[in-house]
Amino acid sequence: xxxxxxxxxxxxxxxxxxxxxxxxxxxxxxxxxxxxxxxxxxxxxxxxxxxxxxxxxxxxxxxxxxxxxxxxxxxxxxxxxxxxxxxxxxxxxxxxxxxxxxxxxxxxxxxxxxxxxxxxxxxxxxxxxxxxxxxxxxxxxxxxxxxxxxxxxxxxxxxxxxxxxxxxxxxxxxxxxxxxxxxxxxxxxxxxxxxxxxxxxxxxxxxxxxxxxxxxxxxxxxxxxxxxxxxxxxxxxxxxxxxxxxxxxxxxxxxxxxxxxxxxxxxxxxxxxxxxxxxxxxxxxxxxxxxxxxxxxxxxxxxxxxxxxxxxxxxxxxxxxxxxxxxxxxxxxxxxxxxxxxxxxxxxxxxxxxxxxxxxxxxxxxxxxxxxxxxxxxxxxxxxxxxxxxxxxxxxxxxxxxxxxxxxxxxxxxxxxxxxxxxxxxxxxxxxxxxxxxxxxxxxxxxxxxxxxxxxxxxxxxx
Amino acid sequence: xxxxxxxxxxxxxxxxxxxxxxxxxxxxxxxxxxxxxxxxxxxxxxxxxxxxxxxxxxxxxxxxxxxxxxxxxxxxxxxxxxxxxxxxxxxxxxxxxxxxxxxxxxxxxxxxxxxxxxxxxxxxxxxxxxxxxxxxxx
Numbered sequence: 001x002x003x004x005x006x007x008x009x010x011x012x013x014x015x016x017x018x019x020x021x022x023x024x025x026x027x028x029x030x031x032x033x034x035x036x037x038x039x040x041x042x043x044x045x046x047x048x049x050x051x052x053x054x055x056x057x058x059x060x061x062x063x064x065x066x067x068x069x070x071x072x073x074x075x076x077x078x079x080x081x082x083x084x085x086x087x088x089x090x091x092x093x094x095x096x097x098x099x100x101x102x103x104x105x106x107x108x109x110x111x112x113x114x115x116x117x118x119x120x121x122x123x124x125x126x127x128x129x130x131x132x133x134x135x136x137x138x139x140x141x142x143x144x145x146x147x148x149x150x151x152x153x154x155x156x157x158x159x160x161x162x163x164x165x166x167x168x169x170x171x172x173x174x175x176x177x178x179x180x181x182x183x184x185x186x187x188x189x190x191x192x193x194x195x196x197x198x199x200x201x202x203x204x205x206x207x208x209x210x211x212x213x214x215x216x217x218x219x220x221x222x223x224x225x226x227x228x229x230x231x232x233x234x235x236x237x238x239x240x241x242x243x244x245x246x247x248x249x250x251x252x253x254x255x256x257x258x259x260x261x262x263x264x265x266x267x268x269x270x271x272x273x274x275x276x277x278x279x280x281x282x283x284x285x286x287x288x289x290x291x292x293x294x295x296x297x298x299x300x301x302x303x304x305x306x307x308x309x310x311x312x313x314x315x316x317x318x319x320x321x322x323x324x325x326x327x328x329x330x331x332x333x334x335x336x337x338x339x340x341x342x343x344x345x346x347x348x349x350x351x352x353x354x355x356x357x358x359x360x361x362x363x364x365x366x367x368x369x370x371x372x373x374x375x376x377x378x379x380x381x382x383x384x385x386x387x388x389x390x391x392x393x394x395x396x397x398x399x400x401x402x403x404x405x406x407x408x409x410x411x412x413x414x415x416x417x418x419x420x421x422x423x424x425x426x427x428x429x430x431x432x433x434x435x436x437x438x439x440x441x442x443x444x445x446x447x448x449x450x451x452x453x454x455x456x457x458x459x460x461x462x463x
Numbered sequence: 464x465x466x467x468x469x470x471x472x473x474x475x476x477x478x479x480x481x482x483x484x485x486x487x488x489x490x491x492x493x494x495x496x497x498x499x500x501x502x503x504x505x506x507x508x509x510x511x512x513x514x515x516x517x518x519x520x521x522x523x524x525x526x527x528x529x530x531x532x533x534x535x536x537x538x539x540x541x542x543x544x545x546x547x548x549x550x551x552x553x554x555x556x557x558x559x560x561x562x563x564x565x566x567x568x569x570x571x572x573x574x575x576x577x578x579x580x581x582x583x584x585x586x587x588x589x590x591x592x593x594x595x596x597x598x599x600x601x
Contacts (some may be wrong), residue, residue: 132496132518133517134515134516275478275503277503
């Protein structure tokens with residue numbers, strides 16, 4: 001059988017999904033430990049052997065790959081005002097599938113500059129000033145970067161009036177110039193920077209991380225895994241020229257280290273008379289919560305959400321929670337099927353991760369009392385009318401109470417200012433194919449959409 | 464086009480959108496680059512916008528009578544933010560009640576505003592002043 005292979009080089013596992021193009025179906029999936037330290041092909045070969053033992057008559061037609069191995073695409077973003085260009089820079093990096101290690105604003109000081117060296121980012125995104133706006137800060141920051149040891153490629157996406165000057169200052173580094181992430185105040189323009197990040201990732205990062213060894217085998221497409229997930233989400237929501245999508249949606253991707261939320265939705269006010277405030281929201285939006293993972297970040301998750309919140313959802317006592325927190329800390333890869341208490345604890349973590357990550361992703365509505373009565377002001381996306389919620393990531397897929405975990409992404413009348421979906425269909429990516437379908441979509445969008453519609457299971461409808 | 468940039472908005476909890484649009488239109492027609500923040504603008508938003516865009520002036524409107532409260536401290540915050548020299552204009556129905564305009568004006572000049580306009584001022588007046596203050600030659 002002729003198959004297209006979709007490979008996801010993760011930090012822990014290399015996952016392979018085989019697709020039969022003719023029948024528009026998944027033939028099989030398999031995984032093996034990633035072997036980035038030795039030779040990344042080893043892990044891939046092991047996963048392939050696994051797959052071939054399941055379906056022996058497999059011949060490979062094409063291969064596509066995505067990767068979050070070796071820390072994923074680590075970036076730092078630098079802007080001017082925290083809510084303005086620094087935020088725009090962060091959004092550009094996130095939408096390119098990067099792991100944003102830190103966002104800096106205003107003039108960098110010595111210790112911040114050193115911090116950048118310590119972070120050892122794969123790419124630095126340097127922005128600041130609207131076109132024709134502030135020039136001094138980006139010039140200062142360019143000088144600071146020029147003096148650093150880092151050899152990370154720098155993408156310049158700031159005030160166009162000084163782009164060349166900035167490039168001159170950084171002439172000894174590898175630089176890419178693209179359009180300003182905020183050409184005018186409150187106008188977000190992240191597409192050019194996003195493409196530049198992708199280019200640099202393909203050209204350079206893939207090699208730096210040892211992935212070039214597999215490059216010959218693969219049709220050339222390698223992208224960061226979150227980028228593949230975002231692509232799949234967009235395809236599923238919007239559809240293709242030949243096939244309709246399912247409409248606006250939210251994807252909750254819970255992981256061991258982070259929880260990513262993707263929304264494919266306009267997010268405009270659902271009621272009349274609401275004033276919008278803040279930066280315009282991108283239609284395709286990704287947010288990443290580094291403190292809301294259920295393994296490596298479990299401590300941070302309990303810390304930022306509070307033990308009380310966990311106790312509300314599960315009938316354990318504090319000492320049991322502490323005990324299991326310690327257990328995970330010692331062994332982040334811990335998985336078991338026959339420990340009821342652990343199951344409860346794990347459910348609690350996943351539920352809190354989804355609740356808080358979606359809370360942070362969606363917008364807020366505030367009531368202001370003016371001398372003329374109440375006015376409503378919305379910041380961020382209003383997702384109350386979004387009707388599709390999809391759960392993916394091991395902690396959701398493997399959870400027996402996935403429905404309850406994903407219900408946390410719905411509107412809570414106790415917190416009416418948080419604009420989460422009021423009702424809708426809850427789906428689960430039970431075969432764990434989201435990233436793979438994002439890869440497949442690069443060349444075969446229609447087939448990827450057909451498979452997703454078939455294999456992403458509706459588990460609950462909330463009216 | 465005179466390449467001068469102004470940040471414009473209605474301060475505080477004031478939601479007078481129509482006057483704001485008229486001002487934006489008038490200043491734009493006069494050749495200024497207008498960064499219009501709309502209604503319910505906080506002091507911090509004016510300042511952030513001015514820093515990021517490298518603006519030459521901040522124009523504050525207020526019509527609901529709470530202007531004095533809303534504007535207090537704006538100059539100091541500008542100084543703190545490194546744009547202490549920026550031109551600050553304010554205009555509208557700035558105080559509650561029938562205080563003589565000269566008193567109102569003095570109050571706002573003391574607060575650090577460069578120019579203060581009473582209700583009913585036509586945009587042309589402040590456009591002429593701004594061109595003078597910024598040395599724009601027609």
